[in-house]
Amino acid sequence: MARSLRQSKILELISVKEIETQDELAKELKNANFDITQATISRDIKELGLTKILSSSGKYKYAILGNEQQGVSSKYINIFKECVISVKNALNLAVIKTIKGMGGSVASFIDKLNLIDLMGTTFGDDTVLLIFPSTALSSEAVVTLNNILV
Amino acid sequence: MARSLRQSKILELISVKEIETQDELAKELKNANFDITQATISRDIKELGLTKILSSSGKYKYAILGNEQQGVSSKYINIFKECVISVKNALNLAVIKTIKGMGGSVASFIDKLNLIDLMGTTFGDDTVLLIFPSTALSSEAVVTLNNILV
């Protein structure tokens, strides 16, 4: 349980910051209340299929492997399932309630989905807001997301 | 000069074999008459934008970073230019003459191009053969490739 929450946080962290080393990631995780050693992070990274790539600044950073051939990995979907409490519709907005502290993780997962018609996302500690151009499109997306949760 | 030939060979090697470490790559390069240390390989890898990914067998291996947004990197094109002596047409075949020992490198570069209508490639030490369904398509491809060389 804590395991996949942690991995979820890792995915969020690397998508938000330029993380250069596993030690750096360990520190960031500590800030997010995941007290873990570099060894475990090495294992998480292998499991999530992350790699170090050359960032634009010429430094190495961790990134999700562009494993686009089979869409979003099932591992990520499992993590998503663990974090999300509910997905509901409110006019042209979809409102996702998450476990405390996982709003950012879920938002970055949603971004990765590249949902068509999605205009933007915002998130708080335990809420993610998806903005659609219309009520119809939003409720459609809510159905899609709920299907993922099954 | 030897530098880009070496880098070209690196690209070939990682696309043909599962190279797990830089030391392993050093050995393979020695076989190909590039006597070089791990340190230099580390630099080459950074320059070529290679990364280690998880292979299907669960081991790490080096691979070209899927940097598909801007097509084939200009760096690779430069290497291609240095290796290729001529590209000529022979009925439904395109015949590429390369610098000695670089046939495989060029062939793997060509594969990466994903040329439409290309049915297959074979290569020897200094020759690459591209097989097309017709003379017209082959000569068209020859023009394309010669344009790259300019």
Place this chain on the structure above:
DNA sequence: AAAATTAATGTATAAATATGCAAAATTTCA
């Protein structure tokens, strides 16, 4: 619920990689 099995993690360290610095090779330019 206790025992047995399986999974997750830490510790210590081996393995792998990156890099500062000096030397060698290559290129530029007068």
Place this chain on the structure above:
DNA sequence: TGAAATTTTGCATATTTATACATTAATTTT
């Protein structure tokens, strides 16, 4: 050409990452 400037490389080593092994935590079974 030869001196100066630039680039490439090796060596040594610091840094980073992976993993064997032991331990703890979690799960399953009886």
